[in-house]
Amino acid sequence: MPEGHSIHRLARQFSSVFAGQRLEVSSPQGRFSAGAARLDGRVLVDAAAHGKQLFLGFDNDLFLRIHLGLYGAFDFGGDSTFLGASSIGAPRKVGEREVASEDDGAAYAGPPAPKGAVRVRLVSPHGWADLRGPTACEVITDAERAAVVARLGPDPLQDGADEADFIARLRRRASPVGLLLMNQEILAGVGNVYRAEVLFRQRLSPWRLGRDVGEEEAAALWADIVSVMHDGVAQGRIITTLPADRESQADPVPREEAHYVYQRTGLPCRRCGMTVAGTEMGARKLYWCPVCQEH
Structure with a gap:
């Protein structure tokens, strides 16, 4: 499932290549025909993300709300002016991904024929975007958008995000912090990779109860989440290891050296050498070091 940094990158791409343009909106699959008709021919005003939620705002005061979930993905294309x-x-079969655009030199002749179950297609004079497999895709009002955001915790990638709000939400709960970081009502945008990695980086046991995390620990946890997620936005991928903890100093960082514990069950911890452990928590795979994260 894409984590918050990917959704913020999606919002940036939509703002860059579609904002201010009148779009043709359709549903080749047919499942979103009524919603597409409400947006067809309207101008995209802006695109914004809150956690894992993407909101595309149009000039008729309606929003297209999208949650990609486990299977959702956007494909893009266009002419030489369409960058991204x-x-x-x-x-799910290949994991989170972002594929760079490659210009093959062919003349742009409009969007290709839809492939597979395209839920929504958005077309501008210079490019197109196809959405497949989202968990949520609906047209909503501004009041409904505000209600969705109100149910979510603070987003570490937003300017002015409320650190104190996160600390309060975390420390009032008697659930393990490994569950709380995945709870979008506590913190919006963190998924399985960031959960495992920031808990390791902060030497916190996934089983420590939220109410037992000290204020300074919670503040440090928030600061680290903000840091690594902003890195994710900048880099287009999640890299949480420090150079000193990698075998290679190559740029870009090799995939197998990008993480401390995520998907490294049975391998030695990069810090202490203990075997990285794995289990399930909240119906998702959990990875941690029993030594570095003992407390």
């Missing part, structure tokens, strides 16, 4: 990634999303 060609694919952003998280097909």
Whole structure:
């Protein structure tokens, strides 16, 4: 499932290549035909993300709300003026991905014929975007958008995000912090990778109860989440290891050296050498070091 940094990159791409343009909106699959008709021919005003929620705002005061979930992904294309990634999303079989656009030199002749179950297609004079497999895709009002955001915790990637709000939400709960970081009502945008990695970086046990996390620990946890997620936005991928903890100093960082514990069950911890452990928590895979995260 794409984590918050990917959705913020999606919002940036939509703002860059579609904002201010009148779009043709359709549903080749047919499942979103009524919603597409409400947006067809309208101008995209802006695009914004809150956690894992993407909101595309149109000039008729309606929003297209999208949650990609486990299977959702966008494909993009266009003419020579259309710059950005060609694919952003998280097909479960290959994991989260972002594929850079490659110009093959062919003349642009409009969007290609839809492939597969395209829920929504957005077309501008210079490019197109196809959405497949989202968990949520609906047209909503501004009041409904505000209600969705109100149910969510603070987003570490937003300017002015409320650190104190996160600390309060975390420390009033008697659930393990490994569950709380994945709870979008506590913190918006963190998924399985960031959960495992920031808990390791902060030497926190996933089983420590939220109410037992000290204020200074919670503040340090928030600061680290803000830091690594902003890195994710800048880099287009999640890299949480420090150079000193990698075998290679190559740029870009090799995939197998990008993380401390995520998907490293049975391998030695990069810090202490203990075997990285794995189990399930909240119906998702959990990875941690029993030594570095003992407390």
